[in-house]
Amino acid sequence: MIPCRLHGKPPYTVAVIHGGPGAPGSAYLLARELSATYGVAEPMQSKSSLLGPDGQVEELRGILEQHATLPAVLVGHSWGAMLAWCLAALHPAHVKKLILVGSGLFDDALAGTIMETRMQRLTPEQRAELDTIFHAMDAAGTASERDNLMARAAPYCIETDTFESNILDSQREGTLACQYDLHTTVWAEMRGLRRSGKLLDMGRAIRCPVIAIHGEYDPHPIAGIEEPLARILPDFRFHLLPRCGHYPWLETHARDEFFGLLRSEIDS
Numbered sequence: 001m002i003p004c005r006l007h008g009k010p011p012y013t014v015a016v017i018h019g020g021p022g023a024p025g026s027a028y029l030l031a032r033e034l035s036a037t038y039g040v041a042e043p044m045q046s047k048s049s050l051l052g053p054d055g056q057v058e059e060l061r062g063i064l065e066q067h068a069t070l071p072a073v074l075v076g077h078s079w080g081a082m083l084a085w086c087l088a089a090l091h092p093a094h095v096k097k098l099i100l101v102g103s104g105l106f107d108d109a110l111a112g113t114i115m116e117t118r119m120q121r122l123t124p125e126q127r128a129e130l131d132t133i134f135h136a137m138d139a140a141g142t143a144s145e146r147d148n149l150m151a152r153a154a155p156y157c158i159e160t161d162t163f164e165s166n167i168l169d170s171q172r173e174g175t176l177a178c179q180y181d182l183h184t185t186v187w188a189e190m191r192g193l194r195r196s197g198k199l200l201d202m203g204r205a206i207r208c209p210v211i212a213i214h215g216e217y218d219p220h221p222i223a224g225i226e227e228p229l230a231r232i233l234p235d236f237r238f239h240l241l242p243r244c245g246h247y248p249w250l251e252t253h254a255r256d257e258f259f260g261l262l263r264s265e266i267d268s
């Protein structure tokens with residue numbers, strides 16, 4: 001897998017960090033849109049751990065040092081927002097501004113509500129189909145089988161996480177193969193940090209402004225992001241977008257407002 005895709009013209013002052021973990025290329029459309037204005041680096045994460053010398057944080061640091069102009073504005077989506085958070089905490093000199101789009105939660109107590117909300121938004125038939133996929137993942141004998149099943153599950157979550165869009169199918173553009181085993185191991189490490197409180201506490205080392213942009217319809221509850229970050233960050237802003245889900249760049253109603261706000265934050 002290529003370590004980084006570059007969009008637009010240098011200098012590459014913005015880096016868009018994809019979600020997952022294990023969903024490389026999922027922020028391709030976001031990176032491509034921003035490249036009309038900025039040089040954008042789109043790093044790919046491939047390591048099967050988070051911290052340590054061979055983890056995703058150090059992998060991301062190395063990619064940014066090779067391809068981006070530092071300090072860079074990091075735009076992290078979902079899991080990528082949490083990974084960018086870790087990078088900004090451990091390597092603050094690399095980050096000019098941290099923008100969290102549809103971030104994962106920093107309060108573990110609320111995490112169980114995400115899948116509950118998603119399931120409530122599916123029809124009984126869709127819930128049954130998704131349950132079948134999840135059970136097949138547990139029984140799959142090979143990594144490639146698990147990767148394919150993860151790819152089959154992804155459209156259900158994209159549908160439940162979106163308020164209204166007529167371009168959902170385009171979200172697959174630019175995506176690379178799912179990595180289920182990587183997802184499982186790296187997410188377990190991140191969840192341990194969150195449960196212990198260490199993930200949030202890492203933010204005390206962040207020196208740059210932090211901005212969160214979140215959709216009102218996003219199944220990730222706002223209280224698990226806005227309240228924890230506001231408690232510990234001296235320079236934090238939270239923007240809530242109405243009629244918007246987890247992927248603001250796909251939303252019919254919120255897309256223009258999202259990109260206007262995002263560009264304003266990058267420029268300020």
